[in-house]
Structures are given as C-alpha cells and as structure tokens.
Amino acid sequence: MAEHPHAALVRTGYDAFQRGDMDTLRGLMTGDCTHHVPGSHPLSGDFKGIDSIIDGYYSRLSSETGGSFRVALLNVFVDGRGHAVSTHRFTADRGGKHIDENGGIVFRIVGDKITDLDECVEDIDRTNAFWS
Numbered sequence: 001m002a003e004h005p006h007a008a009l010v011r012t013g014y015d016a017f018q019r020g021d022m023d024t025l026r027g028l029m030t031g032d033c034t035h036h037v038p039g040s041h042p043l044s045g046d047f048k049g050i051d052s053i054i055d056g057y058y059s060r061l062s063s064e065t066g067g068s069f070r071v072a073l074l075n076v077f078v079d080g081r082g083h084a085v086s087t088h089r090f091t092a093d094r095g096g097k098h099i100d101e102n103g104g105i106v107f108r109i110v111g112d113k114i115t116d117l118d119e120c121v122e123d124i125d126r127t128n129a130f131w132s
Contacts, residue, residue: 041131
C-alpha cells in the first residue's frame with residue numbers, strides 16, 4: 001500500500017532539513033507559511049513567511065548550535081483531511097549545554113504544500129533552558 005501523499009511530503013521535508021537542503025524545503029511550503037515555535041526563549045515565537053522560517057529560524061538552529069542540531073523522524077500520522085503529525089527526536093549542543101529530547105510538529109497542508117507548522121516539545125522548561 002502506498003504512503004499517503006501528506007506523509008510523504010512530511011518525510012521529504014525532514015530529509016531535506018537534515019541534509020541542509022533549504023531549496024527543497026522552500027518548494028514544500030507556501031510563501032505565507034507560518035512555523036510556530038513554543039517556549040519563552042530567543043528562538044520561540046511565530047515565524048511568518050517562508051524567508052522568516054528558512055533564514056530566520058532554521059538557519060539559527062544551525063548557527064546557535066555550531067551545526068550540531070540534528071533531528072531524527074520517528075513517525076508520521078495523517079488524517080487525510082490536510083493534517084499530519086510527526087514525532088521526532090532532536091539533539092544539539094550549545095554553550096556547554098546538551099539537549100536530547102522528543103518533539104513533534106502538527107502540519108497543516110493545502111493541496112501539496114505545507115501552510116502551517118505547530119511545533120511541540122517534550123519538556124518546555126528544558127527546551128527554554130537550552131535555548132536561553
């Protein structure tokens with residue numbers, strides 16, 4: 001049985017992110033896409049527009065961690081109505097601190113493009129401490 005197109009879209013995104021292929025990521029999202037990042041740290045908030053997401057958030061994940069930020073996709077779930085949920089494990093080192101935590105993203109998909117990403121983390125206090 002073939003994988004649902006929304007699950008394939010999310011998998012393609014995770015693969016591109018891990019490889020640093022921002023051009024592929026740009027092609028998967030709408031121009032007005034928003035990525036919502038939880039917490040109360042310098043990287044939290046709403047990144048509105050594809051340039052803000054790629055250049056403002058994703059590039060900072062790399063620069064703030066000296067390139068050590070890694071994410072491993074664990075699962076993708078779809079509802080067939082424009083929503084997908086991923087679970088992943090992420091690790092990074094920053095300023096003498098290390099994080100190794102589970103997280104997830106709720107994706108909204110219209111047609112074949114991601115329009116919204118709502119990020120969730122396992123321990124928001126630990127995540128805030130790491131990025132602060």
